[in-house]
Amino acid sequence: MFIINLLRTVLVQLPRTHKRIALISFDFVGLGMAIWLSYCLRYSAIFIPDIRQLLLIFAGPVIAIPIFVRMGLYRAVIRYMPERAIWTMLQAMSLAALGWVTLVFVAELAGRGVVPRSVPFLYWLVGGLVVVGSRFAAKYLIWAPRDDQLHEGQILIYGAGDAGVQLAAAMRAQGRRLIAGFLDDDASLHGRDVAGIRVYDPEYFPTLVANFGIREVILSIPSVAGERRREIVQKLTGHSVKIRTLPPISDLLSGNYMVNQIREIDIDELLGRSSVPADQNLLSGMIEGRSILVTGAGGSIGSELCRLVLEWKPRQVVLYEQNEFALYNIDRALKALNVRNVKAVLASVTDEHRLRRTMLENQVDVVFHAAAHKHVPLVEANVFEGVRNNVFGSLTTTRVAYECGVKNFVLISSDKAVRPTNVMGATKRWAELIVHDYALRAAQAGSGQKFCAVRFGNVLGSNGSVVPLFKEQIVAGGPVTITDERMTRYFMSIHEAAELIVQAGALSHGGDIFLLEMGSPILIKDLAKNMIQLAGHKVRDAENPEGSIEITTVGARPGEKMFEELFYDATSAEPTKHSKILRTGGYVEGSELLEGLSQLQEHTQNHDEDALRRVLFAMIGRFAESKSPARSTLVASTSTSPHG
Structure with missing residues (x-):
C-alpha cells in the first residue's frame, strides 16, 4: 500500500509535459511488445525475430504514435477521463493497425518478408487492450479510495x-x-x-x-x-x-x-406548507414609489422586510433601529446591493421627537412597525422594559404616524397576543389595541389613513428562536433541549412572513387584525428530531441507545404556553382575496384603553411590578375580537375613542 500511495503521489505531481513523455514512451514500448506477443500467440512459442521482423515490429509504434497524437489521446487528462473515451482509443488503435497492415503489405510486395495473416488482427486486439487498459489502470490508481x-x-x-x-x-x-x-x-x-x-x-x-x-x-x-x-x-x-x-x-x-x-x-423544507405566489399588485401598490419606514430594521423580520421592500422600487427606505450593530449590518447589506435610497436612523421608538422628525423629513408614506422585545423569558424577567418598549414604544410610533399623515401603518404582532400568559404576549395585545384605536380616529377624521396589525407565529431562524439554538446544540454534540414533549408551535419562513405582511397591509380597510395562515402546529420535539437527522445524526433514546445526540426535557419557562393560538374566536375570522391571509376586527372602548395606559404608565414610573402585571393582564381580557368592521362601523365607534 505504501508503494502504491508513493507511486500515485509521484504521478500526480509530475509536470504535464513529463506525463505526456512517459505516456508516449509507454505506448511505444507497449505496442512493440503487442506485435511481438501477437507473433508468439500465432506460433504458440517464444518468437525470435530477425532483423527485418524487428524493423516491422519497430514500425508499429512509429505509425501509431502520430495517429494517437492526432486523435487526442495525449491531450486527455487521464484522471478525469470518461468511459466514452474507450471508443476514441479503439478508433485510434484501429487506424494504427490498418497503417501497420499497409506497411506489411508493401513489405511483402517488395519481398522483404511474410507476416502471418492472423498477426495484424492479434496486434489490434492486444494493442487495444494495452492502450485502453493502461489508461484506465492509471485512472484507477490515481482515483483509488484513500x-x-x-x-x-x-x-x-x-x-x-x-x-x-x-x-x-x-x-x-x-x-x-x-x-x-x-x-x-x-x-x-x-x-x-x-x-x-x-x-x-x-x-x-x-x-x-x-x-x-x-x-x-x-x-x-x-x-x-x-x-x-x-x-x-x-x-x-x-x-x-x-x-x-x-x-x-x-x-x-x-x-x-x-x-x-x-x-x-433548510428546516422549512420539512414544514409541509404549500407555497402561494405573492400577489404582485398588492406588493407594488403598497411599496412602489413610496417612502417606507421600518422600525426594528435590524431584527429578523425587520431586515427581511427591508430586503423585500427594496425589490419593489420604493422612493426611499428608512431603517429605524436602536441597536447600533444590527443597524450597521442591515445598512451595509442593503448598500452592498448598490442601492442609494436607503437611510439609516439610530434611535428608539420611544423617542417621540426623533420619530416625528424622521417621518416629516422623509415624507414617510408607510410604516412597518417591527420594533419590539420578543424573547419571552427575557421580557418576563424585565417587565418594565418590556412595557416601555412594546406598549409605549408602539403608542408613540402609532401616534406620531397618525399625526404626520402616514397613509399605511402595519404593526407586526404575534400569536402570543392571543390569551397571553406572558408579558411579551400581553404587551403585543396592548399594541394591537392601540393600533385599532388610531384606526378609529383616522376613520372619524376621514383622513384615509389605514392602521392594521398582522399576527402570526414563529419564523424559522429568527433571533432568539429555537432553530439557531438547536443548530448550536447539535454542532456541540448535544443534548438538544426542549421544554416539554407536548409543546407545539406554528412556524413559517422569514421570507414568506415578510411577503404576507406587506400584502396584508395592502388589504387593510383600517382597524383590521390580519392572521397569517400558519398551517398545522408542529411538535417542538419533532422539529428537534428532524434537525438532528438532517445533520446526519441519530437521536439517542430508549429505543436507540446507540444514537449520537440526546433530546432532553428541561421544563417550561416562566410564562410559556404549551401551545399557541392565532384567534380569540375562530368564527370571527374572515377570508381575504389572499388564501394565506385572514382578517378579523377588534373592539376597544377608547376610554378604557386610555385609562389602562395611564395606569400602566403610573405603575411603571412607581416601579410597582406587581401592580403593573395586574393591569397588564386584567384589562386586555375585556377587549374581544369581532368581525372585521366596515368603515361606517369604525366611524360610529369613534364616539368613545380617546383624543388625548
Whole structure:
C-alpha cells in the first residue's frame, strides 16, 4: 500500500509535459511488445525475430504514435477521463493497425518478408487492450479510495440530470469524497450508468445506506417543485445521513451559485406548507414609489422586510433601529446591493421627537412597525422594559404616524397576543389595541389613513428562536433541549412572513387584525428530531441507545404556553382575496384603553411590578375580537375613542 500511495503521489505531481513523455514512451514500448506477443500467440512459442521482423515490429509504434497524437489521446487528462473515451482509443488503435497492415503489405510486395495473416488482427486486439487498459489502470490508481475518503463515508447524489452529472464531476475533481451512486425517480435510468456512476431506485436507499456506509445525500434537483422536494427530504430523513442540496435553479441560472456550491437543507423544507405566489399588485401598490419606514430594521423580520421592500422600487427606505450593530449590518447589506435610497436612523421608538422628525423629513408614506422585545423569558424577567418598549414604544410610533399623515401603518404582532400568559404576549395585545384605536380616529377624521396589525407565529431562524439554538446544540454534540414533549408551535419562513405582511397591509380597510395562515402546529420535539437527522445524526433514546445526540426535557419557562393560538374566536375570522391571509376586527372602548395606559404608565414610573402585571393582564381580557368592521362601523365607534 505504501508503494502504491508513493507511486500515485509521484504521478500526480509530475509536470504535464513529463506525463505526456512517459505516456508516449509507454505506448511505444507497449505496442512493440503487442506485435511481438501477437507473433508468439500465432506460433504458440517464444518468437525470435530477425532483423527485418524487428524493423516491422519497430514500425508499429512509429505509425501509431502520430495517429494517437492526432486523435487526442495525449491531450486527455487521464484522471478525469470518461468511459466514452474507450471508443476514441479503439478508433485510434484501429487506424494504427490498418497503417501497420499497409506497411506489411508493401513489405511483402517488395519481398522483404511474410507476416502471418492472423498477426495484424492479434496486434489490434492486444494493442487495444494495452492502450485502453493502461489508461484506465492509471485512472484507477490515481482515483483509488484513500483511507481518509473511506473514513468520511460515501455520498449519494439524488438526481441524475445535468446538474447531478456536473456536481459529480466537480466532486471527483476535488477528490475528497467517494460517490456511491445516483438516486433518481426516472425508472428508465435504474440500473444504468450515468457518467460512469450507477443509478439506483430511491426505494433501495435504506439498503444502500447499510451496504455502502452512506454518510451524506446531496439533492441535485434544483428545478423540482417545492412539494415534491419536501416529500423527498422527508423520505431521506431518519437514516442517519446528512442531507444537503444544490441551490434553486433560478440561483444557478442567475450566477449566484455554481453547481458545486452545496448548501445545508433548510428546516422549512420539512414544514409541509404549500407555497402561494405573492400577489404582485398588492406588493407594488403598497411599496412602489413610496417612502417606507421600518422600525426594528435590524431584527429578523425587520431586515427581511427591508430586503423585500427594496425589490419593489420604493422612493426611499428608512431603517429605524436602536441597536447600533444590527443597524450597521442591515445598512451595509442593503448598500452592498448598490442601492442609494436607503437611510439609516439610530434611535428608539420611544423617542417621540426623533420619530416625528424622521417621518416629516422623509415624507414617510408607510410604516412597518417591527420594533419590539420578543424573547419571552427575557421580557418576563424585565417587565418594565418590556412595557416601555412594546406598549409605549408602539403608542408613540402609532401616534406620531397618525399625526404626520402616514397613509399605511402595519404593526407586526404575534400569536402570543392571543390569551397571553406572558408579558411579551400581553404587551403585543396592548399594541394591537392601540393600533385599532388610531384606526378609529383616522376613520372619524376621514383622513384615509389605514392602521392594521398582522399576527402570526414563529419564523424559522429568527433571533432568539429555537432553530439557531438547536443548530448550536447539535454542532456541540448535544443534548438538544426542549421544554416539554407536548409543546407545539406554528412556524413559517422569514421570507414568506415578510411577503404576507406587506400584502396584508395592502388589504387593510383600517382597524383590521390580519392572521397569517400558519398551517398545522408542529411538535417542538419533532422539529428537534428532524434537525438532528438532517445533520446526519441519530437521536439517542430508549429505543436507540446507540444514537449520537440526546433530546432532553428541561421544563417550561416562566410564562410559556404549551401551545399557541392565532384567534380569540375562530368564527370571527374572515377570508381575504389572499388564501394565506385572514382578517378579523377588534373592539376597544377608547376610554378604557386610555385609562389602562395611564395606569400602566403610573405603575411603571412607581416601579410597582406587581401592580403593573395586574393591569397588564386584567384589562386586555375585556377587549374581544369581532368581525372585521366596515368603515361606517369604525366611524360610529369613534364616539368613545380617546383624543388625548
